[in-house]
Amino acid sequence: MQDSPPAETDEQRANASDADGDPDRTAVVVARDADQQPDTTEIERLAATAGYEVVDALTQRREEDGQYNLGRGKAEALARRVVETGADAVVFDGELSPGQYSSLTALLPDGTVVVDRHRLVLGIFESGAGDEAARLQVELARLRYELPRIRETEERTHMQRAAETGSRVVDTERRIRTVENKLDELADRAGERRAERREQGFDLVAVAGYTNAGKSTLLHRLADDLSIEGISPEHDDLDGEAAVEDRLFETLDTTTRRATIGGRRVLLTDTVGLVDGIPHDLVASFSATLDAVADSDAALLIADASDSLSAMREKLRVSLGELDDPRGELLIVLNKVDLLDDAAVERRRRAAESVAGDRATAVLAVSATEGTGIDRLRETVAGTLPTEEVRFDLPNTGETQSFLAWAHEHGRADAEYEGDRVRVRFAGRPAVVDRARSRAASIRAD
CATH class of the missing domain: 3.40.50.300 (P-loop containing nucleotide triphosphate hydrolases)
Structure with missing residues (x-):
C-alpha cells in the first residue's frame, strides 16, 4: 500500500492555503532582530512574490520573546495595525514556534493568517515546482519543516490515541523516508544523464x-x-x-x-x-x-x-x-x-x-x-574546462572524413591535408579524447 502524506493540523492547513498568497490578499510584514534595526526589504519582496500586497511593516530590535516572538507591547501594536490596515495576513521574517503561532493567532483579529518566513518560502517553492523532482523536493522540505512541530504538538497536547488513530509523527517520518527514496532514484538517473x-x-x-x-x-x-x-x-x-x-x-x-x-x-x-x-x-x-x-x-x-x-x-x-x-x-x-x-x-x-x-x-x-x-x-x-589534446596522422579516406565529422561534433578539430594524408589535431574532454584515439586507431588505409 502506498504511503500517503500525513494529515495536517489547523495551523498547517491555514499556512498551506495562504502561504502562496492571493492577488487580492494584503499583509503586514514583521521583522525582529536582537542586534540591529531590521531591514524588511527582502521579506517584503518574498511576500510580494507569494502574491501578497504589503500594506505595512513593523520592526523591533530586541531579544526574542517566547510567547509572541515580539515583545508583548509590540505584539499588541501589531494587532492594532492589522485592524487599521484591514490586512489579511501577518508575515514574520523568521521562524515561529507552534506556541508563538498559537499566541499570535489568539491576539490578532479573527481570521488573520500568520505565516513565518520558512513557510512563506516553501509556498513559493511549491508554486514554482514543475517537474517530479522539484515537487518531491518541496514535499520533503515541507515534511522536514513540519515534523518537529507535529512532534511538539503531540507532546504538548498529550495525544495518547496512537493505537486507535495512529501517530502523525510516525506517519510523517514514514512519508519522509518514501520521498527520500524516490529522490534518490531520480538523483541516480540525473547522474547517469550527466555522464551520458x-x-x-x-x-x-x-x-x-x-x-x-x-x-x-x-x-x-x-x-x-x-x-x-x-x-x-x-x-x-x-x-x-x-x-x-x-x-x-x-x-x-x-x-x-x-x-x-x-x-x-x-x-x-x-x-x-x-x-x-x-x-x-x-x-x-x-x-x-x-x-x-x-x-x-x-x-x-x-x-x-x-x-x-x-x-x-x-x-x-x-x-x-x-x-x-x-x-x-x-x-x-x-x-x-x-x-x-x-x-x-x-x-x-x-x-x-x-x-x-x-x-x-x-x-x-x-x-x-x-x-x-x-x-x-x-x-x-x-x-x-577539462581539456586534453591529441594529434593523428591518418589516410585521406572516407573513414577519416567520417571521423572528422564526429570530431567536430565532440570537440575542437583542425585538419591539414598533405597528399594522401590528413594530419588532425583534436582537443576535448579527456574521456572523449580517449574515444577519438580508439576511432582513429581503427581507420585503415585503402
Whole structure:
C-alpha cells in the first residue's frame, strides 16, 4: 500500500492555503532582530512574490520573546495595525514556534493568517515546482519543516490515541523516508544523464547564486539560442525557455541550455536561487537541484553587484555555505556592474575575493543585460574546462572524413591535408579524447 502524506493540523492547513498568497490578499510584514534595526526589504519582496500586497511593516530590535516572538507591547501594536490596515495576513521574517503561532493567532483579529518566513518560502517553492523532482523536493522540505512541530504538538497536547488513530509523527517520518527514496532514484538517473552528456562531448556548467542575482539573464546571454536541437528528446530538462523576470524563485526546476564556449559544446544549467534564513536541513531537501552544481565541470556563482557592499558579502556567504564545491572550478560573477562606477566595482571584487578565499578560481565583473565583460567570462570559463589534446596522422579516406565529422561534433578539430594524408589535431574532454584515439586507431588505409 502506498504511503500517503500525513494529515495536517489547523495551523498547517491555514499556512498551506495562504502561504502562496492571493492577488487580492494584503499583509503586514514583521521583522525582529536582537542586534540591529531590521531591514524588511527582502521579506517584503518574498511576500510580494507569494502574491501578497504589503500594506505595512513593523520592526523591533530586541531579544526574542517566547510567547509572541515580539515583545508583548509590540505584539499588541501589531494587532492594532492589522485592524487599521484591514490586512489579511501577518508575515514574520523568521521562524515561529507552534506556541508563538498559537499566541499570535489568539491576539490578532479573527481570521488573520500568520505565516513565518520558512513557510512563506516553501509556498513559493511549491508554486514554482514543475517537474517530479522539484515537487518531491518541496514535499520533503515541507515534511522536514513540519515534523518537529507535529512532534511538539503531540507532546504538548498529550495525544495518547496512537493505537486507535495512529501517530502523525510516525506517519510523517514514514512519508519522509518514501520521498527520500524516490529522490534518490531520480538523483541516480540525473547522474547517469550527466555522464551520458559528457560521453557525447558536452561540458557541464552550472549557474548558481542568491535569488534575483540575474542568473537567468546571464543564461540567455551565454546560450547559443533557444534551440535545443540535437539533444535526445527524453532529456526534458533541456528547456528552450528560461524565464527572465525580477521575481524571486521564478522556478524551482533546473533549466539547461546549449552554448558554445571557446569552441566547446557546453550545457548551461540554471539552478534555483538561494535565500538566507532557511535551515540547512531544509536546503538539503533540494539536493537533487544543487547536485547539478556539485557535479559540474565549472560553476558560476552569480552575485548582484548593485546590492550594498555588506548585503553582497552576506549573500555570497549564504550561497557559498549552501553549495558544495563543484568537481571543476568555481567562478564568482559580479553581475549588474553597469549600475556602478569603477571604484565601487573594485570594492566589490575585493570583498568577493575575501569572502570566497581559495574556493573561487576567479572573480569577474559583468553586466548580463548590456553584455559588458561577457567575452572575458567566456574565455575564463573555457580556460577552466577539462581539456586534453591529441594529434593523428591518418589516410585521406572516407573513414577519416567520417571521423572528422564526429570530431567536430565532440570537440575542437583542425585538419591539414598533405597528399594522401590528413594530419588532425583534436582537443576535448579527456574521456572523449580517449574515444577519438580508439576511432582513429581503427581507420585503415585503402
